[in-house]
């Protein structure tokens with residue numbers, strides 16, 4: 001588990017899975033030959049043969065008066081089209097407990113976007129029913145994001161998720177649909193980073209003069225920090241996602257803001273630095 005302190009806010013990473021080599025289908029330009037040409041990716045984000053390392057994890061953001069979870073991974077018992085993501089039986093809730101949090105005390109759930117690897121633990125299967133995993137939380141979802149997926153055709157990135165991970169919490173009266181620049185609490189606000197999906201947001205944390213940004217999937221893998229034009233095949237609008245990556249680098253490179261990647265492998269966070277006409281992620285070790 002990684003943990004970071006941003007002023008009065010503690011951020012803890014709860015890993016559902018971390019894998020090597022399984023992500024090229026999502027970043028088709030990130031071939032082994034291209035990845036080995038980016039030496040700073042090794043050893044944390046790629047192995048010496050150019051295989052990408054990626055993670056699916058949740059981030060618990062604890063402020064002086066809130067305990068929130070940002071993105072809820074793939075979840076157990078979900079039937080998905082992606083072979084390694086279907087019918088999982090992983091100890092995610094136990095690991096959440098080891099990080100110091102009981103599901104009953106989470107008061108806010110925020111989904112950066114509605115793809116299957118960001119909403120899974122919204123619900124859990126009990127007696128053949130999908131029930132809210134965090135019954136004492138408000139579940140925040142982008143209004144634009146929700147409205148898009150509510151009427152979209154199903155594909156491999158959203159197949160089944162509305163029925164098993166979104167509508168059950170909606171029907172339980174736990175969802176608040178929010179704007180893309182919503183202020184969640186004093187220390188935490190949303191920042192629109194669209195392109196990956198129509199209503200995609202990142203999560204900005206600011207406390208006691210310190211800052212962090214939880215990316216969501218506007219950057220899937222750190223290789224896209226150097227290769228900003230490598231869009232993901234999962235992006236809804238590749239031109240818009242590329243423009244968003246350029247904007248994020250311009251805004252945050254060489255600034256004192258910790259960038260915490262939603263799919264970045266251990267150590268998961270670092271600072272954006274410029275080099276020549278591009279950028280890289282400095283993880284400080």
Ligand SMILES: [Zn+2]
Pocket residue numbers: 115117118217263
């Ligand atoms: Zn994702």
